[in-house]
Amino acid sequence: MNAAVRMTGVTKTFGQMTAVAGLNLEVPRGGLYGFIGPNGAGKTTAIRMLMSILFPDAGTISILDHASALEAKDRIGYLPEERGLYRKMRVRPFLRYIGRLKGLGGADLEPRITAALDRVGLPGVDRKRCDELSKGMSQKVQFVAATLHEPDLLILDEPFSGLDPVSTRMLRGVILEEHRRGATVLLSTHVMPQAEEICEHVVMVHQGRKVLDDDLATIRRAYDPRTVQLEPLDAEADTTALASLPEVEHVRAADRGHEIRLRRGTDPAAAMRSLLDAVPAARIELTRPRLEDIFVDIVGRGAADPAGGKGEPGSASHRASQGAGGAS
Template sequence: MSQAVSMQGVRKTFGPKVAVEGIDLSIPEGAIYGFIGPNGAGKTTTIRMIMSILFPDRGELSVLGKKSAVESKDRIGYLPEERGIYKKMKVGSFLMHMGRLKGLDRSGLKPRVMEWLDRVDLADVHKKKCEELSKGMQQKVQFVASVLHDPDLIILDEPFSGLDPVNMRLLRSLIDEEHGRGKTVIFSTHVMHQAEQNCDHIVMIHHGKKVLDDSLDVIRKRFDPRALLVEPIEGTSRSHDVALVEGVAHVTAIDGALEVVLDQGVDPQRAMRSLLDSMPMNRVEIKRPTLEDIFIEIVSGGKRGADAEQLRAELFAETPEQEEGDS
């Protein structure tokens, strides 16, 4: 399968600050990739380099078989994180302008705009000025602007930020639809469960370096947990007894349940059986790691407990939309 995007040893610095450090990447056509990482990790810089808005200091890059995106801009749809809109322009004219800039012919452009507006439930706003729309509506208009010209490669930088759950679902289904039509989709997010819901392949970026690049299934298997989640009928007060069960390394209480971390080399199936035998349980299950857990594990070098929790708080605290600025 040919590659939609490939990068080798790409590095980008801004003055003394290294934004991206030697990233290798290859994204096959038709894939749906998620770039994840905390704010300021280098996701936007990587995407801007793919878009040829920034140019790498070092390294090789090819997009849709061309040396740079400059030659194939019309085949790429891009929703930047810093999205803007011409406030005084009417929604319809803005989309027509973007369509024409992307090389679409005037003929058939208007019906196409109307059709897309209809698909995002904005059929009646094309005569309104952009500034009259709500932020969420503007965001949908911007999404339409990025896919209007039927691009083969769709790059969405933090597409879900600021959307309500209904529109988030709408956007997700539209992305799935494009992916279903064989388009390559790359999107970035710092909210990792969004990536888990949409992507089949994850690229994790931290401090400008790629720390993970695998399909979601493989990642899940590789980070197969040595952790279980148990809920004794008698409540979490029995944690001391749980800790005495064979193969259990330590126990932590979380949200009315107990997280049980197993010793190295212990088979989770057998541990579950022993736990069930030791006392009556409401629930015993394997704790599936979230991408966030995996990420924490990677960047903390396998640390657990308080250290990991502190790191989690630092990296994923729901801060108000941070500007990534030039990172």
């Protein structure tokens, strides 16, 4: 089956600044992809090119088997980062307008609007004027506008920004619902834990270049866990011996014990035995690498290695750099 989204060697510059550099991206149909990276990494520019709002200087784009999103807009739901509503317009006419622009109409449209508002917990707000809505309510209405036509591809740029935890959880549920319905979801965020919670696959960009592209499980497997949380059995125990172990890179105090960073290439199981030998522990745990840590690791190595942080052979970052047109 063809990919829902395919970007090949896409580059976009604004004056002297390169926003996106030779980006390769492929999102299979039915995928739930996180497009992550810090602010200014080029995510929004890449998404705008996907949506044919901006056009690449180089490279090709295919979206739902079309060369341009303009040819498939009715099948794409897009929640932009820069989003808003017509202040003087009421919610229902606004959604009706967007629905009609997306090719909806007839008797089906009105009940669909009602159901969509109910789903995001906004029953009865359809008569309100948009400038009467709170920020969270506006976000939800905008989400409804993006999904009203049950798109095949849903592109969400920072969908959780400005939402409280309850609304974030609710929206996360609705996104997963859309995915279960069969929609391909590409979710862009700079808040990496959010992507970690929801996505199956992660594409990480930094300074316009892709630095990671793999499914989350593989990433976790590939990134050798090198952080151990240790809580001594005796709170008063001398732990200075930990830092002197050959497997240990450094030790720092954590909430209830120590966070121990192992040297690269160390066998975690053997290292944990050595740690227990040095200091009896009430709790010892190998910490799963967080995306944030992986990102910092990749970027850190990239800064240290001007060759582009290609990573070690076999690692996720190595595969990522091979996939990234700009780095390969």
